């Protein structure tokens with residue numbers, strides 16, 4: 385297997401001086417599904433934001449399929465980053481738009497912004513979106529407004545939208561933190577099933593240790609901006625986990641601060657033409 389994501393001595397400091405990541409090094413191979421665990425404030429979301437190109441490292445490098453992200457500008461950077469699909473705790477759906485429109489937004493990542501609307505209208509885009517919606521079990525909800533769906537259904541729409549972008553890597557940052565445990569397990573199973581079916585590489589930041597153990601063969605434990613352990617799941621002992629959480633196994637109460645997807649004007653136009 386070859387490396388899909390290589391993080392080498394990554395450090396990140398927020399503009400207010402908070403040092404969120406120190407010297408993080410990781411290699412994720414193509415097709416691997418890795419869970420990231422750790423207490424609130426460990427730097428998990430910051431790591432994902434750096435991998436997604438939302439934040440740029442203060443030090444160290446991130447290579448995606450061998451290419452140093454920092455060396456890319458403009459179109460080449462957008463193209464490389466479009467390989468990364470994102471699913472966050474908050475669903476970032478456009479509530480008043482249909483399931484279909486929300487998923488079609490995922491196609492935007494591959495489109496020239498100037499021709500996005502035309503691009504959206506292509507038959508193959510719509511077919512791809514409809515297929516993905518069916519695969520996440522939402523065919524009956526295709527034309528329903530996103531804000532009329534349940535939490536689990538919304539996160540499935542967010543998953544379909546991320547996959548509509550045809551990523552090779554899926555990053556899911558606390559994708560089920562807002563769902564009850566039974567639903568959370570079902571949605572994570574869906575994410576893992578789709579990721580495996582499509583042969584994607586995935587990193588899942590989960591707060592449920594049991595769930596992480598069940599779906600990932602490898603677990604990265606983060607604490608205070610560092611990697612505390614990076615091990616095959618069957619070597620992650622209860623002792624290590626209690627060290628990781630320092631007695632606090634509760635889910636992160638801090639809301640993540642990820643940018644929203646609000647494209648009201650384009651959406652309105654899209655709703656009219658669909």
Ligand SMILES: Nc1ncnc2c1ncn2[C@@H]1O[C@H](COP(=O)(O)OP(=O)(O)O)[C@@H](O)[C@H]1O
Pocket residue numbers: 398399400402403404422423424425426427428429430431636638641
């Ligand atoms: N926008 C921000 N500005 C300043 N500090 C931040 C910001 N976001 C997160 N942090 C800080 O960075 C550290 C890592 O946070 P984060 O990556 O959100 O951790 P996790 O996702 O593991 O809970 C924490 O100390 C947190 O308070």
Ligand SMILES: [Mg+2]
Pocket residue numbers: 428429430558636640
């Ligand atoms: Mg977080």
